[in-house]
Amino acid sequence: MIKHFFKAAYLRGKWEHQVLLTIDPEGRIDNIQTDSAPGEAIQHSGYAVPGxxxxxxxxxxxxxxxxxxxxxxxxxxxxxxxxxxxxxxxxxxxxxxxxxxxxxxxxxxxxxxxxxxxxxxxxxxxxxxxxxxxxxxxxxxxxxxxxxxxxxxxxxxxxxxxxxxxxxxxxxxxxxxxxxxxxxxxxxxxxxxxxxxxxxxxxxxxxxxxxxxxxxxxxxxxxxxxxxxxxxxxxxxxxxxxxxxxxxxxxxxxxxxxxxxxxxxxxxxxxxxxxxxxxxxxxxxxxxxxxxxxxxxxxxxxxxxxxxxxxxxxxxxxxxxxxxxxxxxxxxxxxxxxxxxxxxxxxxxxxxxxxxxxxxxxxxxxxxxxxxRPLEKAGLTEGAFANFVVLDGEHVALAGRDTSSMFDSWFFGCGNGLVKDVYVRGTKVVSDGHHVYEEGITKRFKTVMKRLAGNL
Ligand SMILES: [Zn+2]
CATH class of the missing domain: 3.20.20.140 (Metal-dependent hydrolases)
Structure with a gap:
């Protein structure tokens, strides 16, 4: 079991504070506790929302x-x-x-x-x-x-x-x-x-x-x-x-x-x-x-x-x-x-x-x-896939804001820049705004694009 701790997370349509998320080895959410303490958990400075x-x-x-x-x-x-x-x-x-x-x-x-x-x-x-x-x-x-x-x-x-x-x-x-x-x-x-x-x-x-x-x-x-x-x-x-x-x-x-x-x-x-x-x-x-x-x-x-x-x-x-x-x-x-x-x-x-x-x-x-996936649970809830995004709590778009305007600040006042870390089935795939394999992926994509452009 892996645990994550957030000062705030968006659970079932509501912001909750001091949230402890426990993820099972299959990458599903096993347990969620609010008003909790971090203990041994991975501590995040940002806000967690479902992917x-x-x-x-x-x-x-x-x-x-x-x-x-x-x-x-x-x-x-x-x-x-x-x-x-x-x-x-x-x-x-x-x-x-x-x-x-x-x-x-x-x-x-x-x-x-x-x-x-x-x-x-x-x-x-x-x-x-x-x-x-x-x-x-x-x-x-x-x-x-x-x-x-x-x-x-x-x-x-x-x-x-x-x-x-x-x-x-x-x-x-x-x-x-x-x-x-x-x-x-x-x-x-x-x-x-x-x-x-x-x-x-x-x-x-x-x-x-x-x-x-x-x-x-x-x-x-x-x-x-x-x-x-x-x-x-x-x-x-x-x-x-x-x-x-x-x-x-x-x-x-x-x-x-x-x-x-x-x-x-x-x-x-x-x-x-x-x-x-x-x-x-x-x-x-x-x-x-x-x-x-x-x-x-x-x-x-x-x-x-x-x-x-x-x-x-x-x-x-x-x-x-x-x-x-x-x-x-x-x-x-x-x-x-x-x-x-x-x-x-x-x-x-x-x-x-x-x-x-x-x-x-x-x-x-x-x-x-x-x-x-019609039969799967959606969002951050027990039994659902641990797919979540950590929004950057230090981003300029959130200065002076609280969770009540989080989605408005993201969608209308910012953009992709607010996405800091991303986890799919509990595995970190984006870290501090970068994909873990970004360099190699982009290099290969550029090579293909150059060849395709030459054939058009
Ligand atoms: Zn289409």
């Missing part, structure tokens, strides 16, 4: 960060960005993917994310042929999880069609296309694979309604066990809504709810363009929504009606999606600022009299945990 789950990532896209910002000859949109992305992914080898994911997951940990939902569709070789080991690319992602220490929920993607009505895929999509049978074989290979020291849970991800059909959605729902989450991109773009309406007479979420049994294991990624009725239907189904505010702003997706969703009892988590910039604080800030710019008001996510930062943190923890 936040990052529900949605495409690791390879980290290598494109900042590359989609040159104005084209006509209007730029998600779809023109996607062309750049397809060109880019054609180049990536398994070694490249691992080097990129090492850098990315390290950055996530340094931002306060302690687990990641990897929505993984880069399955095949550049010519579309499967690798000799069908789960080669998944193994690379798991190796990055092992190296950096982040907890992973691997969400292998079923991608079969290029548009509504079972349109055949395009050339640019050949690295991810597979049949339902091949996909389910891949899922069982992943569930039985030995990923060494990596902590990897496995879920499923039909890419979107445009990339799968009803029969496939039913097949995946049947194969889904109680501990597995199922994620799907939905209603991110207006074009997708219009195409779905033209094809079925229904909007994407409306069609999904009418045709498929959606429950609390489901996580709808983006769900940006939804009506009031769709918002209520999602909340009532128990599904969570995976919001990716930085990416949604970067790609010009739109703004999710979060207040109506929360009023209906809906749960949501945060994802970094295209990984253009890794910051938990900025995801929270962008989510709130999008609402402000739309509604011309302030403090829109918090309930009256409460703190915006605290509300954002609580929701991202609760909804995010459910979206990645």
């Amino acid at each position: 936040i789950p990052n529900v949605h990532s495409h690791a390879f896209q980290r290598a494109m960060a900042g590359l989609g910002e040159v104005a084209g000859p006509s209007d730029d949109s998600f779809w023109s960005w996607r062309k750049v992305m397809y060109k880019f992914l054609g180049q990536i080898t398994p070694e490249d993917l691992q080097a990129i994911a090492d850098q990315l997951y390290m950055e996530m940990l340094k931002a306060g994310f302690t687990s990641v939902g990897e929505f993984h569709y880069l399955h095949h070789q550049p010519d579309g042929q499967p690798f000799g080991d069908r789960i080669e690319m998944s193994r690379r992602l798991a190796a990055s999880a092992a190296k950096t220490g982040i907890q992973m929920t691997l969400l292998p993607v079923l991608y079969r069609f290029s548009g509504f009505g079972s349109k055949e895929p395009t050339e640019g999509q050949r690295r991810f296309i597979q049949t339902t049978d091949d996909f389910l074989t891949m899922v069982s290979l992943l569930k039985s694979a030995d990923f060494g020291s990596a902590d990897v849970a496995v879920g499923m991800a039909p890419h979107s309604l445009r990339a799968t059909d009803l029969e496939q959605l039913h097949a995946l729902n049947v194969a889904l066990t109680q501990d597995m989450p199922l994620h799907i991109h939905i209603a991110e773009q207006m074009k997708e809504v219009e195409d779905c309406l033209a094809w079925s007479g229904k909007r994407p979420v409306e069609w999904l709810m009418a045709n498929v049994d959606v429950d609390q294991r489901w996580c709808l990624i983006h769900a940006t363009h939804v009506t009031k009725d769709e918002v209520i239907a999602i909340a009532q189904s128990g599904a969570s929504v995976g919001l990716c505010p930085i990416t949604e702003a970067n790609l010009g997706d739109g703004i999710f009606p979060i207040n109506a969703f929360m009023e209906a009892g809906g749960q949501w988590g945060l994802g970094t999606d295209s990984n253009v910039n890794i910051s938990l604080a900025e995801e929270c800030r962008t989510l709130e600022y999008g609402q402000r710019l739309k509604h011309l008001k302030r403090t829109l996510i918090a309930k009256r009299g409460s703190s915006n930062g605290k509300e954002l943190f609580d929701q991202a923890l609760k909804g995010g945990s459910r979206a990645l």
Whole structure:
């Protein structure tokens, strides 16, 4: 048993003082005592908060960060960005993917994310042929999880069609296309694979309604066990809504709810363009929504009606999606600022009299945990994983502040700089703002980036 002592820690939605945390050899919290004494424990000068789950990532896209910002000859949109992305992914080898994911997951940990939902569709070789080991690319992602220490929920993607009505895929999509049978074989290979020291849970991800059909959605729902989450991109773009309406007479979420049994294991990624009725239907189904505010702003997706969703009892988590910039604080800030710019008001996510930062943190923890590991406990509580972040008590952003404004100071007045130490399953992976393997990881990433840049 290892013990940690904090002058304050955020437990079950409340700040407690003089906190003694005992961690078992499996990396779970065995016991928590408040108003305690340090005894032999490791003593921290900062404040402990639970690590936040990052529900949605495409690791390879980290290598494109900042590359989609040159104005084209006509209007730029998600779809023109996607062309750049397809060109880019054609180049990536398994070694490249691992080097990129090492850098990315390290950055996530340094931002306060302690687990990641990897929505993984880069399955095949550049010519579309499967690798000799069908789960080669998944193994690379798991190796990055092992190296950096982040907890992973691997969400292998079923991608079969290029548009509504079972349109055949395009050339640019050949690295991810597979049949339902091949996909389910891949899922069982992943569930039985030995990923060494990596902590990897496995879920499923039909890419979107445009990339799968009803029969496939039913097949995946049947194969889904109680501990597995199922994620799907939905209603991110207006074009997708219009195409779905033209094809079925229904909007994407409306069609999904009418045709498929959606429950609390489901996580709808983006769900940006939804009506009031769709918002209520999602909340009532128990599904969570995976919001990716930085990416949604970067790609010009739109703004999710979060207040109506929360009023209906809906749960949501945060994802970094295209990984253009890794910051938990900025995801929270962008989510709130999008609402402000739309509604011309302030403090829109918090309930009256409460703190915006605290509300954002609580929701991202609760909804995010459910979206990645539906049966696990969330936060710093007995039985949960000992995933925690130590915020720097000496940081200038906290001068003269107490715990009541901690999350607001972090998200609105600072950023990643407040994250001092990070522990996953009780193991220290970030120390004083640096990852324990930072130098080697960044060196390798730079080498890969130079080679990829030369091929673009
Ligand atoms: Zn995505």
